[in-house]
Amino acid sequence: MYRMRYSQSLDPEALKKAAIDRGTLKRAWQFARHYHLRIGIYLGTIILSAVAGVVPPLIFKQLIDHAIPARSQRSVTLLFVAAIVVAVAMTGLGLINRYFGSVIGEGLIFDLRAALYDHVQKMPIAFFTRTQTGALLSRMNNDVIGAQGTVTTLATVTSDVFALGMTLTVMLLLSWKVTLASLMILPAIIVLDRKLGRRLAALSRHRMGLNATMTTTMTERFNVSGALLVKLFGRPDAESAEFAHRAGDVRDTGISLAMTARTYYGALALMGSFGTAAVYLLGARSVINGSLKLGALVALAAYVTKLYSPLTDLASARTDLLTALVSFERVFEVLDAPRPLTEKEGATALAPVGAGTIDVEDVWFRFPAPSTYAVASLETEGSVPGTEPSDWILRGVSFRAEPGHMIALVGPSGAGKTTLTSLLSRLYDVTAGSVRLDNHDVRDVTLQSLADAIGVVPQDPHLFHDSIAANLRYARPGATDDDLIAACQAARIHDVIASLPEGYDTVVGERGYRLSGGEKQRLAIARVLLKRPAIVILDEATSHLDSENEALIQQALATALAGRTSVVIAHRLSTIQAADQILVVEAGKIVERGTHTELLDADGLYAELYNTQYNGGDDSELAEGSGAHVDAVAGQGEAEGRAGIGS
Ligand SMILES: Nc1ncnc2c1ncn2[C@@H]1O[C@H](COP(=O)(O)OP(=O)(O)O)[C@@H](O)[C@H]1O
Ligand SMILES: [Mg+2]
Structure with a gap:
C-alpha cells in the first residue's frame, strides 16, 4: 500500500x-x-x-x-x-x-x-x-x-x-x-x-x-x-x-x-x-x-x-x-516557554485562616515585555512580541489594610486600579516594591495558599458552561446543597435562582441561561463566599445597574465582606461610604486617601467626584465608559492632588 x-x-x-x-x-x-x-x-x-x-x-x-x-x-x-x-x-x-x-x-x-x-x-x-x-x-x-x-x-x-x-x-x-x-x-x-x-x-x-x-x-x-x-x-x-x-x-x-x-x-x-x-x-x-x-x-x-x-x-x-x-x-x-510566575523553592504556606493584613509598599509596576512570556508562533499571525515593557502603570503606591478593614479604590478609568489588585493575587509580579499578606511577601508563599487566601470577584465574572451548582462548587467541591443555598442567600441571588424552572441545575455560561451583569456578580460573590477566603477583592460591575440591583449588591457585599479584609474598586461611590480607607488613584498614584467624611471635608478630587455623582443632579456613575466625563473631572483633580495630598 x-x-x-x-x-x-x-x-x-x-x-x-x-x-x-x-x-x-x-x-x-x-x-x-x-x-x-x-x-x-x-x-x-x-x-x-x-x-x-x-x-x-x-x-x-x-x-x-x-x-x-x-x-x-x-x-x-x-x-x-x-x-x-x-x-x-x-x-x-x-x-x-x-x-x-x-x-x-x-x-x-x-x-x-x-x-x-x-x-x-x-x-x-x-x-x-x-x-x-x-x-x-x-x-x-x-x-x-x-x-x-x-x-x-x-x-x-x-x-x-x-x-x-x-x-x-x-x-x-x-x-x-x-x-x-x-x-x-x-x-x-x-x-x-x-x-x-x-x-x-x-x-x-x-x-x-x-x-x-x-x-x-x-x-x-x-x-x-x-x-x-x-x-x-x-x-x-x-x-x-x-x-x-x-x-x-x-x-x-x-x-x-x-x-x-x-x-x-x-x-x-x-x-x-x-x-x-x-x-x-x-x-x-x-x-x-x-x-x-x-x-x-x-x-x-x-x-x-x-x-x-x-x-x-x-x-x-x-x-x-x-x-x-x-x-x-x-x-x-x-x-519551553518560560513561566516567570512560579513558586519559589521552599515557599511557605500562608496560614489557612490568616488575619488578612495587606501591606503594599512603594509598588512600581509596568507590564513585562511580551517577549519574556510569549510564544511567537502562537500569536496572531505576523505579530512579533515586543521587547519593551509597558509604561509605568503604578508609580510608588503604598497602603496598608488592617484585618477586617475595607479599602476602596476610586479613580478614573485606566488609572491602574484593576492592575493594582492583580498584584495582590500575583497575576503579575511587582516591578519594584513589595506586596505582603500577613507579613509574607506574596512571592515567597505557595501559589495554592495564596489562591486560597484571596477571593476575587472580577468586573465581568466568568461562568463555565455548566449548571449553577457546578459553577458554585468550583470554589469548594465538597459543598453541600445547603452550603450553596446559604452562600446564595447571603449574596442575595438565591431568590433569582430559585425562581428558575431548573433552579440550581440551570445551565449558565455562553450557551446557557443568560444572567444579567448584576446577577452574575452576585453569583460570583456567592462563589467567593463558598471559598471562605481571608481577603476579598471586588471589581465592581460597571454595567448600568438599576437601583434595585445596586441595593442587592450592597447587601450582598455587606455579608461577603463582614469580618474579611477587602479591596473594593468602586464605580458607584455609594458602595464605599463605609470603607475604612478610600484611596483615590490617578495615573498610577494615590492622590488622596481618607474616609468618606475626611475626603469630603478635604474638598478635593473625591469630593468633586462625589458631588458630580450624587448632588449635581447628574446620576452618571463613575464607570469606565463614561470616561470623557470622569477624565475631565479627574483633570481638575490632578492639579489639586499635586498641590494637596499627592503620595
Ligand atoms: N496587558 C497590558 N499591557 C500593557 N498595558 C496594559 C495592559 N493591561 C492594561 N494596561 C494599561 O494599564 C493601565 C491601567 O489599567 P487598569 O488597571 O485596568 O485601569 P483601571 O482598572 O483603573 O481602569 C491602562 O492604561 C491600560 O491601558
Ligand atoms: Mg478596571
Missing part, C-alpha cells in the same frame, strides 16, 4: 533544504525514554514480519519446482503445514506489532498532551492575553499527533529497509537478470513521486488551510455574540455568500485532490504492472530456454509486487521524519 502523504502546514521545499535537527531528535528520544524497551520489541516484531514476508513465495516455488515434479505427497503436506505456520506466525506478529505500536504512539500522544496542558495552565495570565486559542488547540491536537509520526516513520523505515533487503536478496539469488529488469522502472517511479507526489502534498496542505479558515469563520459567527453582530448589522446574506465562497474553494481543491491522488496512485500502480510484465517477459523466456525454473518465476512475480511500495516510502521517509520532528519542536517550544 502506498501511504497517503499527510503533511501539515509545512512547505516541502523548505523541508527539502532543512537538515534533520539532531538536537530535537535527541530530545524526542529522551522524551520517549519510558518507551525505549517497548520500541525495541516493536522494531523486533517489524523485522521478524519482514523476514517472514519473503517465505510464502518460496513455499510456492518449492511446491512447483520440487514437490509436484517429485510427486511427493509428504513434501506437499510439509509445505502445506509450513504455509499455515507462516500465516499464523504473521498474524500473531501483526497483533503484537499493533499492540506495541499503539501503546507507544498513543502513549506519546498522552505524555505530550498532559505535559502541554499542565504547562500551559500554569502560564502567566499575560500569556493568555496574547495567545490565539485556536493556535493553542492545534498545538494540543495536530502537533501532538504529528509528533507521534516519528514513531510511525521509524517503524516504516525499519519495515521497508528489511522487507526490501530480504526481497531483493532472494530475488537476486533466484535470477539477477530478472531482478535488474524489474528495477529498470525505478527511475520512472522516482520522477513520478517527485512531481505528482509533491503536488499532492501541496494540494492537501492547501485544503487543510482552507478548512481551517472555514472553521474559524464558523466558530466566530456561531456563538451568541457573533450571531448577534451578524443580525444587528443585517449581514446574513453577505455572510452566506462569503461562506459559500470559502466552502466552494474547499470543494474545488477537493476535486483536484481526488484527481491528482487517483492519477498518482494509478500511475504508480501502472508502473508496478509494467515491472511485473517485464518480469513475466524475461522470466518466461528464461523458463523456455531452461535457465529458470517455473516455480522461481512464480516467486519472482510475487516478489516484484512487494518491491515498489517500500521504495517510494523510503523516498519520502526523510520528509516524513522532518515533518514529525517539526511537530515535536513546536510542542517543545510551548513546553
